[in-house]
Amino acid sequence: MQKQPRGRATKVGLPPGSLVHIGRRPAGPLRITLIDYTSDTLQERTVTDIGECFAFKDSDSVTWLNVEGVHDPELLGGLGSCFNLHPLVVEDIMNTDQRPKIEDYGEYCYAVLKMLRFDEALRVMTSEQVSIILGQRYVLSFQEGAAGDVFNPIRERLKNDKSRIRRMGNDYLAYALIDAIVDHYFVVLEHFGERIETVEDELISRPMPATLQALHELKREMLYLRKSVWPLREVVGSLQRSESELISDATRIYLKDVYDHAIHAIDTIETYREMLSGMLDIYLSSVSNRLNQVMKVLTIIATIFMPLTFLAGVYGMNFKHMPELEWVWSYPLLWIVMIAIAIGMLIMFRRKQWL
Secondary structure (H helix, E strand, O other): OOOOOOOHHHHOOOOOOOOEOOOOOOOOOOOEEEEEEEOEEEEEEEEEHHHHHHHHHOOEEEEEEEEEEOHHHHHHHHHHHHOOOOOOOHHHHHOOOOOOOOEOOOEEEEEEEEEEEOOOOOEEEEEEEEEEEEEOOOEEEEOOOOOOOOOOOHHHHHOOOOOOOHHHOHHHHHHHHHHHHHHHHHHHHHHHHHHHHHHHHHHHOOHHHHHHHHOOOHHHHHHHHHHHHHHHHHHHHHHHHHHOOOOOOHHHHHHHHHHHHHHHHHHHHHHHHHHHHHHHHHHHHHHHHHHHHHHHHHHHHHHHHHHHHHHHHOOOOOOOHHHHOOOHHHHHHHHHHHHHHHHHHHHHHOOOOOO
């Protein structure tokens, strides 16, 4: 389960635009990679000095600047000053507890999304906030940590000089980043579907307390997943309907496709949530049925032994004048009567379909 970021209390009383990091601090230093390309040229390198980025702000090529780590206020403040970012935008970038949203500042558009991945080793879902800024000839992306991302296919496509992304503008690059994040939601949902099927099989075969715990974990993770994905419909829809000159008509068609994918992901999440709610009812019903079966068996056993206990109690009394005690065949006769009563009751229960 994704933990809530900490550090919000440190911002209490500070003025708007104060650069305070809220969230998990990555282990390593910040890493900045720069990809600058046209239809014919491409250069990619790791930036060691933030001053290297300033020359690409007003270039005729398309520049993608990717920052891994948002905990350095000095570096982010410098980038904000270089690209004329509003202080509130830089503040939101450092706050990793943002709700997915889209804001249009005229010269650039600012979008916040949640990048979800499934850790195969730990078998858990991980979440990371990604901030994307679409400018005139540049795209800035800020990742919460440096543990990897889902943008490697885009990097590979950029290396192919015949790919569409090399011929399109920076708005198509921003679309490609959003599309990569949305497409990876389905990878996470596929793992959730497999886990739900496993728990469902356990519910049908033999529900255990561990099954209930797995159900609650799935419900919590699905709630967080819904919180991360549901606002995406508004984000992509606003980009598609935006009248900003930063987005061309050719790119709006692709944004419509991302919007359809987002709706599909949301529908899948809602379906899984309903399935989990129904599975919880199935678990409670299964436990109740098992308890009823146990009580049924115990009741039948107690009912059979009631007349047998009565006979044993009668002949266990120490009265002096009991003529049956003097009979030679009284002991085996008593056993025959008791066995006959038990068999007769079992036959009656079977006919009434109580067994």
